[in-house]
Amino acid sequence: MKSRTGTYSFLIGMTLLLFMAGIVLSTSILFLLGISVSAISFWVAVAAALASLAGGIAAFVSTRRKAWFCSLLAGLAVVVGSSWYISAHTYDLSFDGQTYHQEAIFLLTDGWNPVHDQPLASLNPKPVEKMDNKEILTAFHLWINHYAKGPWMLDSVMYKLTNQIEIGKIFNLLLIAASFFFSAAAMLTAIPEKNGRAVLVSLLAALNPVVVSQATSYYIDGQLGSLMLIICALGYLLFKRYHWLILLTLCASLMLLAQIKFTALVYAVLLGCSLLVLFFFFDRQKNWKNLFGWLAASLLISVVIVGYNPYITNTLSKGHPFYPLQGRGAVDIMTSNSPHDFKEIHSLHKLGISLLAKSENIASPNETTLKWPFTVTLGELKAFYAPDVRVAGFGPFFGGAILLTCLLLILVLTSDRAKAKPLLLICGLLLLTVIINPESWWARYVPQLWFIPILIAIAGWEAKKKATRYISRILVGILLANMLLVGTAHTVGQFMINSYAKNQLQEIKDNGKTMLVDFHHFNAVRVRLQEAGIPFVEQKIEDKSAKGIVATRAVYLLK
Numbered sequence: 001m002k003s004r005t006g007t008y009s010f011l012i013g014m015t016l017l018l019f020m021a022g023i024v025l026s027t028s029i030l031f032l033l034g035i036s037v038s039a040i041s042f043w044v045a046v047a048a049a050l051a052s053l054a055g056g057i058a059a060f061v062s063t064r065r066k067a068w069f070c071s072l073l074a075g076l077a078v079v080v081g082s083s084w085y086i087s088a089h090t091y092d093l094s095f096d097g098q099t100y101h102q103e104a105i106f107l108l109t110d111g112w113n114p115v116h117d118q119p120l121a122s123l124n125p126k127p128v129e130k131m132d133n134k135e136i137l138t139a140f141h142l143w144i145n146h147y148a149k150g151p152w153m154l155d156s157v158m159y160k161l162t163n164q165i166e167i168g169k170i171f172n173l174l175l176i177a178a179s180f181f182f183s184a185a186a187m188l189t190a191i192p193e194k195n196g197r198a199v200l201v202s203l204l205a206a207l208n209p210v211v212v213s214q215a216t217s218y219y220i221d222g223q224l225g226s227l228m229l230i231i232c233a234l235g236y237l238l239f240k241r242y243h244w245l246i247l248l249t250l251c252a253s254l255m256l257l258a259q260i261k262f263t264a265l266v267y268a269v270l271l272g273c274s275l276l277v278l279f280f281f282f283d284r285q286k287n288w289k290n291l292f293g294w295l296a297a298s299l300l301i302s303v304v305i306v307g308y309n310p311y312i313t314n315t316l317s318k319g320h321p322f323y324p325l326q327g328r329g330a331v332d333i334m335t336s337n338s339p340h341d342f343k344e345i346h347s348l349h350k351l352g353i354s355l356l357a358k359s360e361n362i363a364s365p366n367e368t369t370l371k372w373p374f375t376v377t378l379g380e381l382k383a384f385y386a387p388d389v390r391v392a393g394f395g396p397f398f399g400g401a402i403l404l405t406c407l408l409l410i411l412v413l414t415s416d417r418a419k420a421k422p423l424l425l426i427c428g429l430l431l432l433t434v435i436i437n438p439e440s441w442w443a444r445y446v447p448q449l450w451f452i453p454i455l456i457a458i459a460g461w462e463a464k465k466k467a468t469r470y471i472s473r474i475l476v477g478i479l480l481a482n483m484l485l486v487g488t489a490h491t492v493g494q495f496m497i498n499s500y501a502k503n504q505l506q507e508i509k510d511n512g513k514t515m516l517v518d519f520h521h522f523n524a525v526r527v528r529l530q531e532a533g534i535p536f537v538e539q540k541i542e543d544k545s546a547k548g549i550v551a552t553r554a555v556y557l558l559k
Contacts, residue, residue, distance in 0.1 A: 005195060006188030008068075010237065011056045012075050013181035014249045016174050017230065019049035020154060021252035024259060027153040028306040031115040037108050037153070039161045056245055083173035087166055090216040090494065091501050091528065093551035094387050097218035100140040101152070102524035105168060105218075107144065108156035114309040119145040119317075136331050138521050142324050146310050150259025151220045165527050172215045175226035180206035182233035189240050197461075204479055205229055205454050209395045209486040210447035214387045216494060220260050221388075225447025227257040228267065228433075232426060232451065235275045242287045251298035258302040262322040263445065265311070267433050269299065274429045334439055339391060341367040347438045354441035356399040359383050359392040373400030374478070376485065384486050385493025393443025394450060397482035404475050405453040411468040412460050420459035427455050453479060501550040505532045513558040516541060522552040 022045030027037060053072060061068045092098065107120070120141040136142075155168030183205050187198035206229065214222035234250040258268040272295045279288040303311050311321040320327025335343075339362055342350045357368040359380040368391050376396035383389050392399060412420050434446045443449070453475060460472035505528070508515060515534060518541040519525055529536050536556075546555035 002192040003188045003195075006185045006192065007060050008072065008075070009181040009188065010185035010246075011053060011060065011072055012079070013178040013185065013230070014056055014245065015049045015053045015072070015076060016079070016178040016181075017249055017256075018052045018252055019045050020171060020174065021045075021256055022048040023157050024150050024153050024256060024306060025301070027157060028308070031113055032305065032308060034113065034116050036111040036113050037156045037160050039157065041153075041157045042161050052245070052248075059243065059245055079174070079177045080170075083170045083177065084167065086173060086216065087169040088164060090169070091166060091498055092169060092217045092524070093494075093497055093501060094214075094217040094219055096388075098522045098524040098552055099138075100143045101218035101220075102165060102527070103140055104144045104149070104152045105155045105159055105165065106523070106527065108149075108152055109159045114145070114149060115313070136333060139331075140521070142331070146314055146318070146324050148259050148261050148264070148307065148310055150256060150306070151218075151223060153259075155218065164531065165524070169216055169218065172211075172217075172222055172226075175223050175230075176206055176211055176215065179211075179226040179229040179233075182230050182237075186233040186236045189237060200480075201454065201458060201476070204476065204483060205451060207483050207487065208447055208450045209384075209398075209483060210393065210443050210450070212483070212487045213384060213389070213393075213490050214444070217387045219387050219444070221444040221447055224257065224260050224264050224267075225450070227253055227260070227264075228271075228430075228448040229451060231257065231268075231271050232430075235271075235278075236422075238275075239279070239283065242283075242285060247291070247294050251294055254295070254298050255302045255306060258299075259306055262325060263437060265302070265307070266436070267448075268302065270433055270436075271429070272299065278425070335364070337363050337390070337442075339366055339368050340364045342441065347440060348435065350439075350441035351434075354391050354393070354443075355402055357391050359389055359396050361386050361389050362391060373397075373403055381485060381489040382493070384489040385497070387490075388442075388444050390442055395482040395486040397478050397485070398450075401453050401475060401478045401482065404471065404478065405456050408460050408468065408471050408475060409456050411465065411471065412456065412463060415465055415468065416459065416463045419462075423455045423459040427452050430455075497551055504550050505529075505534065508556075508558065509534050511558055515556055515558055517549075517554060517556040518546070520553040520555070522549070522554045525549055525552055525554050 023041050026041040026044045030036070030038060030041065054069070057065050057068050057072070092102065122139060122141045124139060151171065154171045158168045158170065159165055180202050183202035184198055187202055188195065191198060206226070208222070208225045208229070211222040211225045230253045231250065234246060234253060238246045238250055254268045254272055258265045276288060276292055276295060279291050314323045315321045318327055318329070323329070324331045325333070341353070343364070353368055353370070356370055356373070358371045358377070360369070361383045362368070374397055380396045412424070417424070430448050430452055434440050434449050437446055440446045440449070457472045457475045457479070460468045463469050463472070509532060515529070515536040516539055517525070517529070517536045518539065541555050541557060543557060546557050548555050
């Protein structure tokens with residue numbers, strides 16, 4: 001790396017990334033050995049990350065190494081401390097987070113070993129194939145048994161360590177931080193003389209609307225977006241300097257990506273293969289053979305060791321690694337979640353409508369509403385109180401930004417194609433990962449789409465033509481405004497709903513009466529009540545005077 005700031009950024013990001021990879025890898029090995037989640041994984045990961053930090057300083061820093069080590073520890077303390085504080089003082093009040101995500105974390109922390117123990121039994125007597133849409137959405141045993149478990153391993157280890165369920169959200173924030181630092185390292189390697197631009201672009205890329213909207217929840221798509229950005233940045237850094245520590249960090253990030261969800265494994269394979277092809281054709285040092293060995297080992301570890309459950313167990317028990325979304329007896333989770341006008345139209349058509357429509361969190365029987373680009377309403381901003389906005393989920397200005405991106409791309413191709421070739425190749429790869437997803441209209445499934453206009457703006461920033469440079473700056477400004485609108489709306493919404501939840505818990509506690517509660521599948525509320533010191537009795541409640549618990553379907557009575 002050509003700058004001290006770039007080196008510092010890389011080392012911070014590397015330490016954070018390898019810490020998380022250490023937890024997932026050690027927990028996976030314990031599972032294979034028949035040992036359940038243990039806090040030992042946390043301390044093993046801390047030791048491995050600090051050893052890697054020392055190795056990174058020895059490799060990339062030539063003077064004052066002790067001062068560097070202390071400075072990096074201080075930086076890590078700020079990042080981890082602030083992330084810890086935010087996680088501890090916010091509730092995950094999302095639907096998926098309060099149902100099967102936190103339920104999986106409870107079960108893993110409580111000793112369930114997904115490799116050796118029996119799969120969770122269904123509470124519904126119907127076979128999966130005969131369940132209706134509502135029943136499928138509450139068939140949590142399906143998702144917990146058969147989905148990838150990387151994020152749950154991280155969260156359950158932290159829950160085991162702290163006995164506070166909300167602390168596990170820290171990993172969303174740590175990945176956001178790591179993605180910023182790796183992006184900054186890559187940008188400063190490319191343009192070491194322009195620190196301000198590097199920081200601005202890195203912040204814009206890291207604060208992806210999908211990532212920001214899920215930062216204080218147990219949704220996992222934000223982690224996918226952060227890791228996709230990390231892999232792109234590390235791929236560039238590796239191409240500029242082929243070093244084993246950069247390569248190790250890249251492979252660790254691919255491993256983490258493969259454990260998030262089924263599509264993430266496809267993305268990881270596609271990104272790894274694309275990087276190998278780029279090295280084969282463009283690397284003058286001919287490191288592609290060595291890279292192939294590392295990537296092959298990473299894939300093997302990702303699928304056979306870390307991903308033994310679900311990829312191997314799903315294949316052995318259900319005949320397909322991506323069951324229950326693919327293979328015999330696959331379930332349909334999208335029909336009930338899609339707007340009515342998306343029925344029986346092509347995936348690219350759906351994507352186009354979603355990009356140019358009003359931002360709304362709607363599903364069937366509602367339909368999308370097209371709007372003029374660069375317009376916004378209060379209703380659109382309120383939609384971003386939620387972590388999973390369905391239509392136009394990248395923000396109210398993103399559709400217009402895409403139209404401007406198309407114009408900018410034409411200008412770049414006509415005058416600066418050779419200079420912009422590396423960035424355009426990355427854009428092409430990212431676009432491929434978007435269009436191969438049949439549900440790319442839903443932003444949370446393709447958070448990497450956010451990076452394409454940013455990369456094209458970077459390509460046009462130093463173009464020969466003044467008009468191209470001017471449009472690039474306008475595009476960056478629009479994306480920044482869009483990011484601020486989404487981030488502000490989501491922060492305000494989460495602050496209000498968290499305040500309601502905290503006030504409700506305090507009122508129940510102060511009342512002193514016996515709390516009768518019917519959780520209605522929102523089992524995360526059980527632990528929230530326990531941590532708040534509120535005794536309760538769980539029972540079926542039919543009384544229409546029962547009050548609802550904030551942001552859930554759970555109801556309660558005080559007697």
